[in-house]
Amino acid sequence: MSNRFILAGGRIFDGARFLDDHVLVVAEGVIAGVLPLRGPLPDLPRQDAGGALVVPGFIDLQVNGGGGVLLNNEPTVEGIATILAAHARYGTTALLPTLITDRPDVRDRALAAGRLAQQRRLPGYLGLHLEGPHLSLARKGTHDPALIRPMTAEDLAALTAEVGSFGQALITIAPENVTTDQVRALREAGYVVSLGHTDVGAETVAAYVGAGASMVTHLFNAMSQMGNREPGVVGAALASGALSCGLIADGFHVDPVSMGIALRAKLGPGRIFLVTDAMSTIGTDEPGFDLNGRRVYRRDGRLTLADGTLAGADIDMLSCVRFAHQRLGLSLAEALNMASLYPAEAMGLRDRGQLIAGNTADFLLLDPSLALLSSWIGGTMVYGANESDAGAPA
The missing domain is CATH 2.30.40.10 (Urease, subunit C, domain 1)
Known part of the structure; x- marks a missing residue:
């Protein structure tokens, strides 16, 4: 054609x-x-x-897997290609394959795979999202606590040396294990820095925004909540126009009432945008998969560890758009923008959305x-x- x-x-x-x-x-x-x-x-x-x-086309900034492939388990250019193809079947035309907390050697293999994907111009490949391992143990979610650790000088050097070679670069960090100076260095190198899996308060969030953080990973999930005397990460994210926030709209990760409150409360210009946090199950009938040596079970639209902890999401972006439009009552234009324009803006992409x-x-x-x-x-x-x-x- x-x-x-x-x-x-x-x-x-x-x-x-x-x-x-x-x-x-x-x-x-x-x-x-x-x-x-x-x-x-x-x-x-x-x-x-x-x-x-x-x-x-939809833009998804948090995609752990699809088509039977989890990036952690197959950090190769072939694995990335399979993930891209799986999500194209649900309207995602640009995505960030996302590496969950893992060993340094797995991170390095994922970065190498991202370089190849960028060189080969794989359709739909946008770059990489590194979610961990520099997170908070208190808000680890499904991330393996044995692999969570502070960011070292060696980690920072490895990350900054690679930026620019694998496309767009997004990294989720927690202030508990990453300093403001390290955030500045990441930002100056070209990373978009997102706060997530953290238990800090609003004052600390403000300090990290001042250092260059501009995003919050899966709003409400794996973070300190808004209280009457401490706004937490949730309150700080909604009150800061400098922060854009990903949101998993599957009805399991966040209650629809809470989603609606957040959407009405969010101060701009930062927006709330949709992410899937999708795992390898998308586009397959597989009953579960392994992550860092632990079994993740697929039941009734949910993915959980044996103890019931949510382990990513079993949803595609088109289903998130339908949920936002039909369940949350957003206009179709707004629901579509949450899957295209707003994530493009969050990543500073001027040619998409x-x-x-x-x-x-x-x-x-x-x-x-x-x-x-x-x-x-x-x-x-x-x-x-x-x-x-x-x-x-x-």
């Missing part, structure tokens, strides 16, 4: 407005424009959207029930519900 075409016959959501009687013009993987159907149009082949809703001229041609076709018809990355269809998967990332 040509990478230069006009997509007509759909209703376009460009990230700000729903546009009828407009077309999407794609040229060499980039959006050349969103133009009125009745105006002058370039002489390009036409594709028919068949009345579908055309929306920006909206269907506007100059942006990468990552988009989806959805039917009226919000079922996925096709996913497109760089103007190429990588998944079609009624097509073979020959064009999917592999």
